[in-house]
Amino acid sequence: MAQFLQGQIAAVTGAASGIGLASTKALLDAGATVVLVDRDADALARLSEELRERALIQKTDLLDAESCKAMVPEILGKVDHIDILLCNAGSYIGGDLVDTTPEAIDRMVNLNVNTVMKNVLAVAPHMIERGTGDIVVTCSIAGHSAIHVEPVYSASKWAVTSFVQTMRRQLMGHGIRVGQVSPGPVISALLSDWEPERLERMKKEGALMEAEEVSDAILFMLSRKRTVTIRDVIVLPSAFDI
Template identity: 30%
Template sequence: MKMQGLSDKVAVITGASSGIGEATARLLIAEGAHVVLVARRRARIEALAEELGGRACAVMADVSDASQVGPLFSLVREAFGGLDLLLNNAGLGFSAAFVDSTPEEWRRMFDTNVIGLLSCTQAAIPLMKGRPGAMIASISSTGGRYGVEGWSVYCATKYAVVGFHETLRKELGADGIRVSVIEPGAVWTEFGHNVPEQALRQRRQALDALHAEDVAQAVVYAFAQPPRVLVQEILVRPVKQIAP
């Protein structure tokens, strides 16, 4: 059964080549939306766009590079005339005790998780004005509310996302643009660049971790609400994940 009001909506999803981004793209396409898939891995998003059919298109871009963000949203304007949903999903995390972390890792996380998100959001706002139900949604983390040992700088980036969204909501509400933040706990995705695969698998199995589709459902639920309704925040975690 299709949700009301999503047919022919236009969505941009960053980090769309796998995980939550890919799962959200699949759900939105099934609901009749047009989806722009954005990621650094050209082959992955082009293959996904071909699989999803004519309502999907692939744009290779690295959102941490501001020079690539402008052309992306210019393409959206030219192709669709406007934008209904931006899902800031691209993210990067390095695990380390803070004392052992490196400035290079800090910069890479902030460049993607914060600066890239800001660049995409600023470019998207003019395309959303006058479009009922337009929404900016971003994937944060339970770590952006409670902090997690070994992920101090990553959590700092996610705290920044939460704080930014709380303020942006107040700035854009009068224009009818909704601002929502999704905060997942443990999820079966490719996330965790420098964590041994076996350690990630064991933790996720122990927690009966969420699937990417579970988080995607939360995004689409928020987007599918009537334009007057803002689902401001969704914190979704595995039942067994008692600690952050």
Template identity: 30%
Template sequence: MPKPLIVITGASSGIGAATARLFSAQGHPLLLLARRLERMEELGLPDALCRKVDITDRPAVEAAVREAEERYGPVDLLVNNAGAMLLGRIADQPVDEWERMLDINVKGLLYATRAVLPAMVDRGAGTIVNIGSVAGRKTFPNHAAYVGTKFAVHSMSENLREEVAATGVRVVTVAPGAVETELLSHTSDERIKSDYQEWKESAGGALDPDEVAAAIAYAYGRPRHVTVREIVLAATGQES
């Protein structure tokens, strides 16, 4: 029997790419969404529809989901992974960095969720995995705006889970600590970037994206009557 369709946002690198490789190896068709089309195509995964989509473009997200469903059937899992981590101090961080994080981390997550959720509710089945963060549970220096977006992810995820629990739809939050991805490179403050890198090295390094992908697959793979509401994972040496 064919495996059901999985949608992954932010699929061009890091956790998204690792998750795509894992679920492809399990035989799932995929819809991969990101702004860097060539990076997704370079993954070379079978039955993977790759679309250049900015997660903040709601009509484009919805159109890609409809196209994938016409080809592969209903979406059974959405992995809301697209995100931006732009560290800075509220007193001097460029305001457009706050706005970009809010647009991607909060509104983009809502747009992708809306694209799949009504049909999941109608079918009485489906899983949404939202990638939160340890920074969605506690604060960190120079993280105020980013922390705000990730606290929003955690609270929205739990509230959505309550809304749809009776319908059979599952909502899961996966909250990693530091992960070896490209996220830090987008921070514009070089001193903050350097301090973060030193902190990460002092903890003995960060998680590999494959380890986060495995946590996503674990939650998805539980029996349909079981929802793993939240998984928090970090490198053993990461104290905070």
């Protein structure tokens, strides 16, 4: 891919694995400098050695209020601006609601919803002052369809869809594009909570996809002219049936 992001600076949350890592590599290939944000310091250190040039690391625990609040200022201590923020970090709860716990619900909703709001709140003034920027949020097909085996997860992603689309309208007049990518099931650690039978069946049916399929969609969104905003891209495995 042509290096159409040459000179731009991106920050990616949940960058140490899955969609975040695939997107980080795609952004680097497109010429961007990328700040990898994750709570896993060991993984970040390994990736720093592997990716080297134009890959900077930022250890942030988004579930820690002070660490989350410090994320954008600490990033801007490493680079002089942020062109792209990819809010990708998230977690998953599946199964019947009665089988989960209040603590697990709090953790997932905090990570999937509250930290996205906080990260956008933190970066918006910076982008408004510069008059440009891209904010992309990793949502889910569960943010568009009430997945009956994922009541908590689906609720969190519906909230994300509402937030992204309202912020798109708030920030569009400042030269800032806001959109989301909504993938179906991706082969990643996020599916470790799936029922083994369901996971095995979907693997056999070809109803799962690789993280790179999602990062390709994100790069497509970012490659459009500034006069165009891709507000949402739904990416599904061809054999996935909801």
